[in-house]
Amino acid sequence: MSKKNAPTSNNLTVTVRTDTGKGASRRARRDGLVPAVLYGHGTNPEHLNLPARDFAAVLRHSGTNAVLTLDIEGREQLALTKTIEIHPIRRNLVHADLLVVRKGEKVTVEVNVHVEGDAESGTLVTQDANTLEIEAEALSIPEFLTVSVEGLAAGTQITAGSVELPKGSTLISDPETLVVNVVTAPTAADLEAEGGGDEGAEAPAEEAAEDSTEE
Structure with missing residues (x-):
């Protein structure tokens, strides 16, 4: 069972958004920007505009738990991509919520589970959990967790507690949560x-x- 870690940082140059509201957000998106809100650690929420193309590239490369290094008009800030909103039809980025993080800080995130390999012939593999909740250092969040079913026989079950996590990470989900079930x-x-x-x-x-x- 292996895992893949996201890059430690993804640099984005962003601007402070002074106009808020639906109209301002629509104008920003037309200009190739993604409206976002940055909050956390007791700071006042900041309304930002992210470069849509660069932000989309970061998400494709690092996943939805990407940690960003933001250049906010000359000020550097680390931020975790907390939630993203995607247009249901156009599939473009509509909005993002970003969480202020600091080096060495641990955060709780949902991480996708990928199943790989082939179980024994004559079996059927079902995946019962697509994500697991873990606590990890902000700069070492895995892009996904990989579970191998290579050569497994019918009757084998893999629970959350047996999924290998990156060093320094802790499972938050119930360890008895069924992740993969191999049946005849x-x-x-x-x-x-x-x-x-x-x-x-x-x-x-x-x-x-x-x-x-x-x-």
Whole structure:
């Protein structure tokens, strides 16, 4: 089981957003910017504009838990990408919430789980948990956690507590959370039997409907 760590920093030059509201946000997006709010550590929320293309590239490379090094009009600030909003149709970045972080600080984040490898022949692998919550140092957040099912037999279950985490990270999710389940794959006969059972269940209903019509 391996893991992949995000880069320690992603530099973005941003500007302070003085105009707020939906109209100002729409204008910013038309100009290739992503409206964002930076908050945390007792600081007053700052309204910022991020360069959309550069920010999108960071997210593609480092994932949604990217730690940014912001140049805010000459002032450097580390920030964790807390949430992002994406347009449901156009799929462009609409808004972002950023959390102020400091070197050495630990943060709690949701990390995606990737399953890799092939289990034994005749098995079916189901993934029951797509993410796990962990606590990690802000500059060492993994992009994702990888779980290998290579060669696993039917009946094998992998829980959150057995997923390997990066050094210094702690699992926050319930360690008994089922992540991956390896079961015996259904045979053609099993599927046919299930289909036959459904047809048999429908027959009495159809007969009852016919009897009701005759009455």
